[in-house]
Amino acid sequence: MAFSNEQLERYSRHIILKEIGVKGQQKLLNAKVLIIGAGGLGAPAALYLAAAGIGTIGIVDADKVDLSNLQRQIIHATNDIGKLKAESAKESMQNINPDVNVITYHEFVNSKNILQIIKDYDFILDGTDNFPAKFLINDACVISKKPFSHAGIIRFQGQLMTIIPGESPCYRCVFKEMPPKDAIPTCRQAGVIGAMAGVIGCLQALEAIKFITGTGKLLTGSLLTFDALEMNFHKINLPKRNHNCAVCGDNPAITELTDYEQPACDL
């Protein structure tokens, strides 16, 4: 597929990069990336991935845009309040770049639908806001051997890691089991600085672009943490993939998905 003059101009700052070039841009245009959650992390990731010319972007969210989202979910605007987030996100992405085919899923991921949803994608971004979803995405991606970016944010802190199933440690290698409900606060309970979602969501978008173009070193085998109050990035080298991991280990206990419920907190 040859580039049109408009595409050559649109992607000129990518094409000039020796790490991307015409070939890399072609890979981006042929790639399929799924973003689970059109919220804080998903918003900046979706905008940059659309701008980058990812050919197909799936976006999964059953929520509607709420006024309290707009402090950080920059893909939605004030006049989007009440719209389905996936549709509002699609409009913003296609306004930036009509090259992009956006596929919307008006649902939340669960054990029944997730394998079917992730099946056709090359890379997946976890932009969800709860542990049952984060563990489900990890387990589904490991079982389906789908590379993905895990991330979490709270207050002035954020972290992310990239997982290549079967090669690098998975989320469950690091955090074996879900914490009890309400033991670890959510952004709703504890708050989050809006720009934190921007920082970490953009880092997830970068990982997707690096994976697709085969550029640089992925954040596999390490967890990158960011503390905005200290203005400190810290990369933690992780132990190798845990051969006893419940999902990515050599004899995994988890081979089928179930809907996880967070155990009630006894605190």
Added chain:
Amino acid sequence: MFITVKGERKEIADNITVSELLKLENIEMPEYVTVSVNEEFVQHENFDNVKINDGDVVEFLYFMGGGK
């Protein structure tokens, strides 16, 4: 002795355990914190008996559940 905690070198008392280090570092809810020493995870049930040695590199990994 000197150890590296969260990327920073610091001096601590000899002969302390992971549990004692968690206390010294004021780590809240250590039951939900993953600890690695020299790029090996320490199981929670061993926090009381695994000793920190001179030169060890210790990391604390926290749950972060937000994203939307």
